[in-house]
Amino acid sequence: MYNDLSPNIKSSITRSITQTFEQYMSDIAWDEELYDIEDFIDSWREYITTKALWYERISDDMKANPKFHEDLAQRINEVIQRIISEPPSEEQIANIQIMQEKLDTHYSYDCKAEAVFVESLLKDRLNKEQ
Template sequence: MFKSLSPNLKSSITRSITQTFEQYMAEIGWDPDRYDMNDFMKRWSEYITKKALWYEKIPDDVKLSAEFHEDVATRINEVIRKVLSEPPSEEQIASIQQMQEKLETQYFYECKAEAAYVESELKKRVDA
């Protein structure tokens, strides 16, 4: 069922998963011990029903379909896997390294999204 949606709608769903996942991970400080799939899914569900403009474009019979929910769950797993596997950019690495030397810190990060979080946190400390 997911595959039958328009490319724009599929893209919007994917972006909402990515954004919600990255926001959720930032809220928990990218701490894998604090990650809770049920909590993430609750937040994503709240986002799509309250803020996502695309949600209303999906017919109710599709929203209620078990097949659609299975397809979306698969897509969520794919998106999370992709976010976690995208390496940090060279610019991010250099920026983080420079700030860590200045602040004498040692933050670790494994993917581009986590590096963006670390970089943002370090910038706050540098600017303080």
């Protein structure tokens, strides 16, 4: 069923998963022990029902179909896997290393999205110290 959607809607779904996942992980400071798939799904459900324009363009029949939900679950897993598999850029690694040396911190990060979070955290700390 998911594959029957227009490319624009599929792209919008992927964007909504990506944005919500990255925001959720930021909210829990990328702490894997705090990660709860149900909490993430609740966040995503709230996002799509209140902010996502694509959600209104899908029929109620499709939204009620279990196969559509299976397809969405698979897509969510694929997007999350892609996010956590994308390595940080060399520039991110260098910037984080410089800031960590200045602040004497030792944050770890495993993917590009987590590096964005760490970079932001370190920049905020540096700005507060200046």
